[in-house]
Amino acid sequence: MCCRNRHSENFFKGELYGIKILKTIALFSGLSADQLETLSHIAVRKDYKRGEMIFHEGDKGNGIYIVETGRIKVFKLSMDGKEQILHIYGPGHTFGEVPVFQGKNFPASSMALETAGIIFLPRDRFVKLITATPALGMNMLADLSRRLRDFTVQIEALSLKEVPARLAAYLLTLSREQNNDARVSLPISKAQLSNLIGTTPETISRMFKKMGDAGLIAVQTRTIEIQDKEGLEELSESGRL
Amino acid sequence: MCCRNRHSENFFKGELYGIKILKTIALFSGLSADQLETLSHIAVRKDYKRGEMIFHEGDKGNGIYIVETGRIKVFKLSMDGKEQILHIYGPGHTFGEVPVFQGKNFPASSMALETAGIIFLPRDRFVKLITATPALGMNMLADLSRRLRDFTVQIEALSLKEVPARLAAYLLTLSREQNNDARVSLPISKAQLSNLIGTTPETISRMFKKMGDAGLIAVQTRTIEIQDKEGLEELSESGRL
DNA sequence: ATAAAACCTTGATCTGAATCAAGACACTGC
DNA sequence: GCAGTGTCTTGATTCAGATCAAGGTTTTAT
Numbered sequence: 082m083c084c085r086n087r088h089s090e091n092f093f094k095g096e097l098y099g100i101k102i103l104k105t106i107a108l109f110s111g112l113s114a115d116q117l118e119t120l121s122h123i124a125v126r127k128d129y130k131r132g133e134m135i136f137h138e139g140d141k142g143n144g145i146y147i148v149e150t151g152r153i154k155v156f157k158l159s160m161d162g163k164e165q166i167l168h169i170y171g172p173g174h175t176f177g178e179v180p181v182f183q184g185k186n187f188p189a190s191s192m193a194l195e196t197a198g199i200i201f202l203p204r205d206r207f208v209k210l211i212t213a214t215p216a217l218g219m220n221m222l223a224d225l226s227r228r229l230r231d232f233t234v235q236i237e238a239l240s241l242k243e244v245p246a247r248l249a250a251y252l253l254t255l256s257r258e259q260n261n262d263a264r265v266s267l268p269i270s271k272a273q274l275s276n277l278i279g280t281t282p283e284t285i286s287r288m289f290k291k292m293g294d295a296g297l298i299a300v301q302t303r304t305i306e307i308q309d310k311e312g313l314e315e316l317s318e319s320g321r322l
Numbered sequence: 323m324c325c326r327n328r329h330s331e332n333f334f335k336g337e338l339y340g341i342k343i344l345k346t347i348a349l350f351s352g353l354s355a356d357q358l359e360t361l362s363h364i365a366v367r368k369d370y371k372r373g374e375m376i377f378h379e380g381d382k383g384n385g386i387y388i389v390e391t392g393r394i395k396v397f398k399l400s401m402d403g404k405e406q407i408l409h410i411y412g413p414g415h416t417f418g419e420v421p422v423f424q425g426k427n428f429p430a431s432s433m434a435l436e437t438a439g440i441i442f443l444p445r446d447r448f449v450k451l452i453t454a455t456p457a458l459g460m461n462m463l464a465d466l467s468r469r470l471r472d473f474t475v476q477i478e479a480l481s482l483k484e485v486p487a488r489l490a491a492y493l494l495t496l497s498r499e500q501n502n503d504a505r506v507s508l509p510i511s512k513a514q515l516s517n518l519i520g521t522t523p524e525t526i527s528r529m530f531k532k533m534g535d536a537g538l539i540a541v542q543t544r545t546i547e548i549q550d551k552e553g554l555e556e557l558s559e560s561g562r563l
Numbered sequence: 564a565t566a567a568a569a570c571c572t573t574g575a576t577c578t579g580a581a582t583c584a585a586g587a588c589a590c591t592g593c
Numbered sequence: 594g595c596a597g598t599g600t601c602t603t604g605a606t607t608c609a610g611a612t613c614a615a616g617g618t619t620t621t622a623t
Contacts, residue, residue: 157474159482160560167474182460183467188474211460218459219423219452225466226424232473233398233408233429239480240520241400244610272570279481284610286572302619319401485580512601525580527602543589543601 123206129193138190142180144203151197166277247278249317364447370434379431383421385444392438407518488519490558
């Protein structure tokens with residue numbers, strides 16, 4: 082019913098716009114203009130509202146997702162409702178690939194953390210394109226490898242480090258990402274943060290306080306001033322508070 | 323100096339032997355005889371003794387490893403010597419791929435758990451082969467995807483489940499792997515087991531006892547009789563003991 | 564601007580599992 | 594068959610962090 086309309090929208094605007102976006106995504110670096118155009122033809126875009134589910138653990142996965150705008154989380158829920166966040170992704174990141182290459186279904190769920198624009202590439206056509214484009218395949222291998230590396234770090238943190246060390250490590254990661262040694266701004270609520278590093282809001286609150294008392298940081302609502310980077314690094318490696 | 327000799331060995335024996343092994347490995351399923359022969363030419367084999375390191379976290383990774391015989395572990399060590407086992411792999415499994423596709427170095431270390439024969443495929447030539455062989459690339463993507471899935475399960479277990487649930491889940495996994503609903507044999511020492519599920523030998527010991535008292539299992543040194551599979555499943559999902 | 568809802572902090576208490584300590588068991592090679 | 598070494602069990606104690614409870618603050622939507 083709406084097809085005529087959507088098509089004409091795509092014709093001039095959607096398509097070219099798509100290429101411009103796709104070009105900025107690491108996964109597609111090194112692809113020719115032709116290949117990008119092919120991609121832009123198979124891409125579908127959708128908006129999600131804050132809190133809206135993108136997919137559920139156990140759903141059949143039928144394509145890969147790319148964050149264009151906004152931020153999303155990928156997470157697991159336990160039987161009794163506790164949450165562990167696996168990733169938080171912003172513009173340019175891809176997610177949901179596991180079932181594309183492995184069959185089966187999503188091992189985790191995904192939700193928009195704020196209003197988000199998501200690009201979707203349907204499985205069959207994407208797989209065909211990868212088979213025909215070695216560079217894209219290699220990019221994808223690199224991408225999955227990076228994720229495996231990230232997971233080993235996360236597992237190490239959860240099982241070998243205590244909460245203060247994990248929190249310190251997270252602040253240092255933010256500082257690196259934001260290119261700012263002096264202060265970082267928390268991209269997520271403290272409740273989300275607690276799920277990301279595997280603890281509770283109460284504990285986060287207490288740790289921030291302790292780290293403040295120890296002269297490592299100063300917390301102003303959503304901004305954290307780093308007063309002793311060395312100290313934070315030491316804490317993140319093995320330290321107690 | 324030894325080249326003449328090795329070459330003549332390979333000519334009739336080494337090569338064919340290599341192909342026969344490579345053929346049984348999931349990663350290489352669907353490859354033509356030609357492609358397998360190419361692989362067999364770039365493969366190098368090495369034996370490791372129990373306890374011998376295969377690579378260290380931080381080393382430059384310059385190829386992929388395949389277990390031919392024996393069993394190996396991939397693990398992380400914390401600053402203060404605590405260990406978290408990430409994987410235990412037997413014949414046919416590949417490991418050490420992350421740096422091959424991502425550059426950088428090994429995110430974890432690897433050690434032989436018993437006498438083990440390991441096949442090594444040097445990076446450059448393996449990457450070239452993948453680029454030229456879409457089926458191999460797709461197999462590799464599937465392999466990495468499976469590992470990502472395994473990691474999400476491991477992270478969920480570590481952060482959302484308690485020790486009894488993790489232990490129950492591990493026993494059920496073993497039962498599935500060994501195709502035996504009635505009894506499983508532990509493939510590793512209880513000390514290694516404790517590192518695999520992220521706890522200590524003392525705690526493992528106590529939990530086995532509790533699970534015995536609850537009528538779920540009966541432990542005989544290295545063999546565990548499963549007396550109440552339903553109960554184990556319930557415990558693995560969310561249960562307390 | 565204001566009400567409602569989310570989010571955050573703080574204190575008191577509880578608990579799962581680590582740690583410390585010491586014995587028992589069970590595989591090695593001699 | 595026995596000493597010796599590594600592996601496992603058991604008990605006592607400690608501790609990090611979860612949970613419960615309640616008040617305070619910021620954000621969001623109307």
